[in-house]
Amino acid sequence: MEKSAKHFRASHPLLFISSILLAGIIFAKLFVQELLLLSISQSIYLLLFSLILLQLIIALSPTYLNNHATKHSHAFSLSKYFEGLAVYLIVFCWGILLFFLTKEKNLFQIPYPEHFIVNCRNVVIHKLNTFIPSSQANAFAKSLLLGVKTDTNKELLNAYKQLGIIHIVAISGMHLEIIFKNILRVTSWLPRKKLWIAIELVLVLGSVWTYTLMAFASPSIVRAALFFSIYYIGKCRGASAYTLNVIAGGILIFLLFDIKNIENIGLQLSYAALLGIHLFYPLLNKMMPMDNPILAFLWSNLCISIAAQLTTLPILLYYFHQLASMVLISNFIMVPLSTLLLYSLALLVITPNILGFPKLMGQLIEKYIIGMNKAIRSLEVLPMNRPLFISFGLEHLILFYLVILLMYAWLYTKRVRWLLYLTGLFCSYSIIKLFSTG
Numbered sequence: 001m002e003k004s005a006k007h008f009r010a011s012h013p014l015l016f017i018s019s020i021l022l023a024g025i026i027f028a029k030l031f032v033q034e035l036l037l038l039s040i041s042q043s044i045y046l047l048l049f050s051l052i053l054l055q056l057i058i059a060l061s062p063t064y065l066n067n068h069a070t071k072h073s074h075a076f077s078l079s080k081y082f083e084g085l086a087v088y089l090i091v092f093c094w095g096i097l098l099f100f101l102t103k104e105k106n107l108f109q110i111p112y113p114e115h116f117i118v119n120c121r122n123v124v125i126h127k128l129n130t131f132i133p134s135s136q137a138n139a140f141a142k143s144l145l146l147g148v149k150t151d152t153n154k155e156l157l158n159a160y161k162q163l164g165i166i167h168i169v170a171i172s173g174m175h176l177e178i179i180f181k182n183i184l185r186v187t188s189w190l191p192r193k194k195l196w197i198a199i200e201l202v203l204v205l206g207s208v209w210t211y212t213l214m215a216f217a218s219p220s221i222v223r224a225a226l227f228f229s230i231y232y233i234g235k236c237r238g239a240s241a242y243t244l245n246v247i248a249g250g251i252l253i254f255l256l257f258d259i260k261n262i263e264n265i266g267l268q269l270s271y272a273a274l275l276g277i278h279l280f281y282p283l284l285n286k287m288m289p290m291d292n293p294i295l296a297f298l299w300s301n302l303c304i305s306i307a308a309q310l311t312t313l314p315i316l317l318y319y320f321h322q323l324a325s326m327v328l329i330s331n332f333i334m335v336p337l338s339t340l341l342l343y344s345l346a347l348l349v350i351t352p353n354i355l356g357f358p359k360l361m362g363q364l365i366e367k368y369i370i371g372m373n374k375a376i377r378s379l380e381v382l383p384m385n386r387p388l389f390i391s392f393g394l395e396h397l398i399l400f401y402l403v404i405l406l407m408y409a410w411l412y413t414k415r416v417r418w419l420l421y422l423t424g425l426f427c428s429y430s431i432i433k434l435f436s437t438g
Contacts, residue, residue: 011240015248020088021255024095025262095255102259110257117213121146124214124349131348131362137369140169144338145345147171147215156373159380162387164324165331168338171215172270173224176208178342180228183207201236205229219254219267226250227274243278247271265319269312276311277304283411305331314400317392326385333379337372344368399429 124146132138139151147170149157160166183204190196205228212225230249234241251271254261261267284303290296305328317323324330348361379385402425410418 011242012245012248014245014252017091018248018252018255020091021095021098022251022262024092024097025099025255025259027092028096028099098255098259106258106260108257112213117210120210121214127349127358128345131358132366132369133362134366134370136373137366140369140373141345141365143169144341145175145349147218147221156376159376162324162380162385163330163334163376164327165334167269167273168334170266171218171221173220173227173274174339175215175342176211176221176224176228178339178346179207179211180204180232182346197236201232204232219261219264220270222261223250223254223267223270223274226253247274247278265315268315272311272315273308276307276309279408280307280310280411283408301336302328302332305335310404314392314397314404317390318394318397321392322387322389324385325388326379326382330379334372334376341365341368341372399425 125142125148128138128141128145132141135151136153139153140156142148143152149169152169157166157169160169187200187203190200208225208228212221215221227246227250231241231246234246254267281303284307285300288299290299309327309331313323344361344365348358348365351358351361403422406418406422406425409415410422
């Protein structure tokens with residue numbers, strides 16, 4: 001646990017930078033864009049001039065009453081407060097400027113070896129076509145492994161959606177985690193010398209980004225690729241690992257390279273699930289420690305589902321205004337089964353055609369996919385599987401996340417004051433609704 005709020009801020013600089021930048025972008029989108037009657041180019045020049053002027057004032061001004069103030073004086077504390085506020089304001093203004101700079105095109109574009117990526121994708125598709133002949137199982141395998149959904153049964157996808165597990169057939173961090181961990185197992189025998197560490201870094205990141213581009217670089221998988229890249233580069237350089245800082249680093253890169261994808265629902269759900277698992281999973285898992293490995297695995301899987309659903313639920317309700325009634329049960333059952341299927345498909349792709357092993361694996365995978373999809377259809381027609389329709393607006397979204405934040409603070413610190421804040425929040429909201437005329 002961080003010793004203080006100052007220590008937390010010092011350990012997570014990217015978290016604060018990306019959060020304030022994002023706040024500036026959202027503010028510009030909701031308010032500034034409508035208030036400014038100038039053209040986009042004029043708005044950019046005006047904002048840029050104001051921002052540079054603000055930074056020059058801060059750079060050239062005295063050190064905020066610090067010339068004759070001691071470190072423990074009130075003047076010093078006040079000056080440091082205004083200095084920090086000015087820095088936050090600068091970053092916030094840069095967020096507004098970034099919004100206008102990227103309205104027509106991205107700030108940066110990175111070329112990639114398209115021909116090589118297409119050839120790799122075609123090799124994988126050819127192998128799946130060869131060893132999984134069933135059209136239903138083949139289409140599902142392509143969708144699960146590469147994100148190719150052109151031949152996937154629409155009714156089957158709707159069944160996954162109704163059960164709240166559509167993320168299973170979407171390329172996500174789970175896919176890259178399998179690649180990442182297994183490549184690390186292969187390269188773990190390499191000597192811990194600088195040259196071999198550099199070779200390992202190239203192999204790991206090359207594999208991660210090759211697969212990301214093969215899966216058409218959807219925002220959710222790019223998020224996962226950025227997460228693993230930042231984490232592993234920092235690890236190879238011996239940097240301290242702060243997961244929230246790594247997550248924020250990925251958001252910052254998105255803001256600089258492809259800001260329009262911030263509005264992508266899949267990306268928002270991906271980041272929300274990742275934050276939920278990182279923040280709430282350790283706390284939930286510790287609530288009921290188990291010695292039995294089977295029960296520990298089942299409880300761990302349930303905690304992951306609850307943690308991810310807790311932070312993604314507000315976004316789902318805000319956009320779709322409905323909730324799958326069997327979301328926890330279906331995730332608890334199907335996520336481990338789909339993970340096993342992913343491992344099997346990856347093994348099929350890398351297994352050479354020797355002694356008919358790929359053919360036997362393909363037959364087993366085909367039967368597994370057909371059986372799993374039958375189970376999905378059986379769960380879909382259960383009487384208890386009825387979507388719950390809920391009216392959910394922007395104010396409810398903000399309130400929900402405030403409640404989650406206060407709950408986490410209470411579970412993390414074990415201090416009663418956070419429960420008092422939570423109670424005050426509920427009371428304030430109830431009073432507002434009571435006297436509301438709408």
